[in-house]
Amino acid sequence: MKNYQTARGTQDILPAEVYKWHQIEDLIRQLCMVYGFDEIRTPVFEDTKVFKRENDSSDMVNKEMYTFTMNDEDSLTLRPEGTAGVVRSFVQHKMYGAMEMPAKLYYVGEMFRYERPQKGRYRQFNQFGVENIGIKSPLADAETIALGYSLVKALGLNQVKVLINTLGDTTSRSAYRSVLKDHFAGCLDDLCGDCKRRYTQNPLRLLDCKVDKEHPSMKSVPSLIDSLTDESKDYFAEVLAALDALEIPYEIDDKLVRGLDYYTDTVFEVVSTHPESGSQATVFAGGRYDGLVEYFGGQEMSGIGFALGIERLLILAEAEGVELASKPDADVYVIALGDVKTAPLAIATQCRANGYITECNLVQRSLKSQFKSVERKNAKAIIIVGEEELKRGEVNIKFTPSQTQVCVKLENIIDTLDEMFQSEEE
RNA sequence: GCGGUCGUGGUGAAGUUGGUUAACACACUAGAUUGUGGCUCUAGCAUUCGCGGGUUCGAGUCCCGUCGGUCGCCCCA
Numbered sequence: 417m418k419n420y421q422t423a424r425g426t427q428d429i430l431p432a433e434v435y436k437w438h439q440i441e442d443l444i445r446q447l448c449m450v451y452g453f454d455e456i457r458t459p460v461f462e463d464t465k466v467f468k469r470e471n472d473s474s475d476m477v478n479k480e481m482y483t484f485t486m487n488d489e490d491s492l493t494l495r496p497e498g499t500a501g502v503v504r505s506f507v508q509h510k511m512y513g514a515m516e517m518p519a520k521l522y523y524v525g526e527m528f529r530y531e532r533p534q535k536g537r538y539r540q541f542n543q544f545g546v547e548n549i550g551i552k553s554p555l556a557d558a559e560t561i562a563l564g565y566s567l568v569k570a571l572g573l574n575q576v577k578v579l580i581n582t583l584g585d586t587t588s589r590s591a592y593r594s595v596l597k598d599h600f601a602g603c604l605d606d607l608c609g610d611c612k613r614r615y616t617q618n619p620l621r622l623l624d625c626k627v628d629k630e631h632p633s634m635k636s637v638p639s640l641i642d643s644l645t646d647e648s649k650d651y652f653a654e655v656l657a658a659l660d661a662l663e664i665p666y667e668i669d670d671k672l673v674r675g676l677d678y679y680t681d682t683v684f685e686v687v688s689t690h691p692e693s694g695s696q697a698t699v700f701a702g703g704r705y706d707g708l709v710e711y712f713g714g715q716e717m718s719g720i721g722f723a724l725g726i727e728r729l730l731i732l733a734e735a736e737g738v739e740l741a742s743k744p745d746a747d748v749y750v751i752a753l754g755d756v757k758t759a760p761l762a763i764a765t766q767c768r769a770n771g772y773i774t775e776c777n778l779v780q781r782s783l784k785s786q787f788k789s790v791e792r793k794n795a796k797a798i799i800i801v802g803e804e805e806l807k808r809g810e811v812n813i814k815f816t817p818s819q820t821q822v823c824v825k826l827e828n829i830i831d832t833l834d835e836m837f838q839s840e841e842e
Numbered sequence: 843g844c845g846g847u848c849g850u851g852g853u854g855a856a857g858u859u860g861g862u863u864a865a866c867a868c869a870c871u872a873g874a875u876u877g878u879g880g881c882u883c884u885a886g887c888a889u890u891c892g893c894g895g896g897u898u899c900g901a902g903u904c905c906c907g908u909c910g911g912u913c914g915c916c917c918c919a
């Protein structure tokens with residue numbers, strides 16, 4: 417191999433763009449703090465069984481996991497999603513006893529899925545997610561959606577819409593499952609291969625099919641709503657009422673079922689309507705899960721959460737023309753003129769200790785090229801450490817915004833800078 | 843996993859039916875200007891066209907493979 421490059425579907429986040437990430441991460445932390453969610457950091461890899469649960473039919477779990485074994489020990493898997501690990505941790509550390517319920521948790525980190533990459537879809541990507549475990553209330557559902565929605569709004573995205581649906585509780589779901597099976601039983605041969613597989617593995621996913629959506633049997637498919645128990649119906653109505661109260665616009669999409677098997681009742685998806693988002697339009701998505709805590713060995717307890725793709729958020733922000741953060745300009749640049757040895761660095765260090773973003777010239781080179789650096793760093797203040805002045809214990813400070821230059825004693829440098837930057841702020 | 847498309851310097855890119863010095867612009871470096879930048883001028887800056895093979899007297903231009911991006915499907919954040 418002659419050229420080294422990032423593995424397929426992975427990418428370097430270079431210094432030029434890392435400030436955007438800081439901005440989003442800061443926004444996330446701020447928002448979660450305001451909403452009362454605490455960060456949790458779980459391992460990037462876990463025992464495969466944490467992710468691959470019995471009867472799971474999703475592609476993510478069955479075809480897209482990075483799974484490996486070391487020394488014949490138990491099989492391990494790079495996390496393809498965040499919820500499983502968080503729920504595992506919740507049960508393992510018995511959070512249901514140690515902290516006040518519900519547990520309001522969030523995470524930010526990289527996930528891994530072996531897929532064919534394209535714009536907005538990577539093999540290593542970053543998710544921000546929240547999980548609100550130990551409460552089953554329509555208000556919790558609305559609160560969770562509101563948290564994600566306000567992040568999108570805080571970033572300045574406008575071309576997004578909230579899709580929402582209910583899968584019903586366990587009783588409703590199994591009732592609907594048999595209704596679906598009856599409905600499609602007669603025309604199974606007409607449907608695509610994926611649909612045939614879904615028919616046996618997870619009939620709900622039939623609703624999702626893009627291939628057969630024009631098929632008569634799809635058009636006449638009985639609505640899930642008719643199979644809902646009264647309890648689930650009421651629950652969904654209350655979720656919608658809460659969203660109304662929070663003034664979050666939404667569309668009910670009765671075909672929305674989501675790809676992960678553990679969802680019950682409320683499911684939602686926030687998609688971009690911007691043309692640039694292409695086929696990877698989902699910004700964040702999630703839903704309620706009734707059985708997961710119990711599955712991991714906890715008591716019967718419901719939770720709700722979502723996951724948001726940070727790369728997608730950035731793509732959309734760019735598409736909608738949102739100005740994102742970039743490297744801040746330097747406040748001060750220290751220039752060395754003549755034989756001044758360590759003085760420039762000492763002065764720069766002093767500036768830095770006082771909070772000024774300071775760049776310092778470290779090599780012998782022409783004044784002109786040093787001034788070029790000043791421009792490049794966009795430094796407002798330029799400290800010129802000249803051999804002659806230094807002998808008198810002085811330096812020149814040039815302040816670009818006011819086009820002024822003063823000669824000051826070494827001990828007065830910081831005071832002078834403070835004055836200059838203060839007058840600039842007014 | 844399937845199908846389409848693309849891949850030339852730090853960047854944006856020209857490169858006619860394969861023909862022999864890889865255009866142009868920006869950026870960058872140095873000098874004009876031996877202690878004060880942003881303008882101007884001058885000079886320099888791809889033994890090489892993602893990588894590897896093949897066809898040919900000759901390939902950035904054709905063929906095959908491979909790696910990567912990208913678009914659609916699938917799936918999903």
